[in-house]
Amino acid sequence: MNTEFFNKWTSQLKKGTLSFMVLSILKDKGEYYGYDLINEVKKRTTIEIAEGTLYPLMNRLKEEKLVESKWVEQNSGIPRKYYTITDSGLAVVKEMTQYWNHLNQTINSI
Amino acid sequence: MNTEFFNKWTSQLKKGTLSFMVLSILKDKGEYYGYDLINEVKKRTTIEIAEGTLYPLMNRLKEEKLVESKWVEQNSGIPRKYYTITDSGLAVVKEMTQYWNHLNQTINSI
DNA sequence: GCGATGTACTTTGTTATACTATGTATTTGT
DNA sequence: ACAAATACATAGTATAACAAAGTACATCGC
Numbered sequence: 001m002n003t004e005f006f007n008k009w010t011s012q013l014k015k016g017t018l019s020f021m022v023l024s025i026l027k028d029k030g031e032y033y034g035y036d037l038i039n040e041v042k043k044r045t046t047i048e049i050a051e052g053t054l055y056p057l058m059n060r061l062k063e064e065k066l067v068e069s070k071w072v073e074q075n076s077g078i079p080r081k082y083y084t085i086t087d088s089g090l091a092v093v094k095e096m097t098q099y100w101n102h103l104n105q106t107i108n109s110i
Numbered sequence: 111m112n113t114e115f116f117n118k119w120t121s122q123l124k125k126g127t128l129s130f131m132v133l134s135i136l137k138d139k140g141e142y143y144g145y146d147l148i149n150e151v152k153k154r155t156t157i158e159i160a161e162g163t164l165y166p167l168m169n170r171l172k173e174e175k176l177v178e179s180k181w182v183e184q185n186s187g188i189p190r191k192y193y194t195i196t197d198s199g200l201a202v203v204k205e206m207t208q209y210w211n212h213l214n215q216t217i218n219s220i
Numbered sequence: 221g222c223g224a225t226g227t228a229c230t231t232t233g234t235t236a237t238a239c240t241a242t243g244t245a246t247t248t249g250t
Numbered sequence: 251a252c253a254a255a256t257a258c259a260t261a262g263t264a265t266a267a268c269a270a271a272g273t274a275c276a277t278c279g280c
Contacts, residue, residue: 012237016123016126019237046216050239078247107131143229167267188275
């Protein structure tokens, strides 16, 4: 099997699915901070998100007003930036879910 | 809903899924030429592939030896470049299918 | 016969996103 | 004291979709 092509493919497949997964997770359960999201996705899906991928992604989602963030000081350690999904984010993730299901059906029908 | 973001998202989602769909279609039924593939995907999935997307995609698949092509002269009109999937392509599309199903399951489980 | 439309392939430039690498700063374990 | 883990950020690179434009032949309507 062409492993190199396959690995590139899984990377390309993330373009789109990552934002979908992150929004879905935030929809499912209120608050996450970035570093935690990486671990949560890894735990739930065995998919590794590089830090250099997630932080810019969260900034994009924030610019699009799909998520909001707030800094939370810790009793000890580095402050965390917590994200919550907005109403607009909920509407988008709903459309995404529909589109994804439709896509999955058509792919399976091939 | 943030329509602009959603449209960008569906475009990003194609990165990966298009090659998967094309290989799946070729696996399913022997021979297609580029222009025909665009219409076939449109018919089967309601997804529009720009010509400037498909032709470079087919070239990449050929470079990776996942497909082969041959020119076929027509009695009238422009010659067509017909594509067939290779053994390597079959192996890759098998892995892709497995990965896709796994991804779909984990996304649905969120 | 001529312009518009459809068929069929190609290429160039733009844009979006994932990834690698690097950097900063704090805390915990040994 | 040093390594590893926690937590965020950014710069540079690679990849792939897309719009736009070009080439070339065929057909259809007028």
